[in-house]
Amino acid sequence: MLRTLCFVTGNASKLAEVSAILATSGIKIQSRALDLPELQGNIEDISKHKAKQAAEAIGGPVLVEDTCLCFNALKGLPGPYVKWFIKGVGHEGLEPVLFQGRTDGKIVPARGLARFGWDPIFEYKGQTYAEMDKAVKNSISHRFKALEMLRKWMEAHV
Structure with missing residues (x-):
């Protein structure tokens, strides 16, 4: 043996x-x-x-x-390429930071132009995202709130 x-x-x-x-x-x-x-x-x-x-x-x-380090939040990345990720971004670069924005609303029958995702069925304060002026939507949406958190985080850490 x-x-x-x-x-x-x-x-x-x-x-x-x-x-x-x-x-x-x-x-x-x-x-x-x-x-x-x-x-x-x-x-x-x-x-x-x-x-x-x-x-x-x-x-x-x-x-x-060979080892893998897979983050669900990154759809499995870096996986088997973790060695190269660490060389490129360091250990701190492998720590996912999540920015989650929420806008409370309700699901309604579709209204407005169906140009983007679920905008026609998500209603916030009487209007669906699809009915809103884009600038208004972009000032109250879940995406805006998450990106605002990202902006503040980057100001503090980068």
């Missing part, structure tokens, strides 16, 4: 964690850093491609690891 694995990583922290986790298993870890091109795609395809390339380069069995 194979008792030694070549863990392909250049990340000393990953190596330390893997070694610590497997320390009592009797499996010994050797490591080797390889600069492998990263395939784009889902985590499964990326990991399989990485393992195949590493095994060919090493000439035998390897252990590879």
Whole structure:
């Protein structure tokens, strides 16, 4: 039975964690850093491609690891590209900041021109968004309120 694995990583922290986790298993870890091109795609395809390339380069069995960090608010991003996101925006850049605007109203039979989304059926103070002058809608809408929060946040943090 194979008792030694070549863990392909250049990340000393990953190596330390893997070694610590497997320390009592009797499996010994050797490591080797390889600069492998990263395939784009889902985590499964990326990991399989990485393992195949590493095994060919090493000439035998390897252990590879790839991780994902997926934010539901970002529809799964950065996913397997988290390493590159952190390099580009830092840890703070991966903290989603949500700006949620709300305008209370009611759903009514459609009125006004159907130019945008659900504007004809959302009524606020007697008028649907579709019936309002665009400047009026843009001064009271949920979108305005969220963007106003964004503007204030950026003034304070950027």
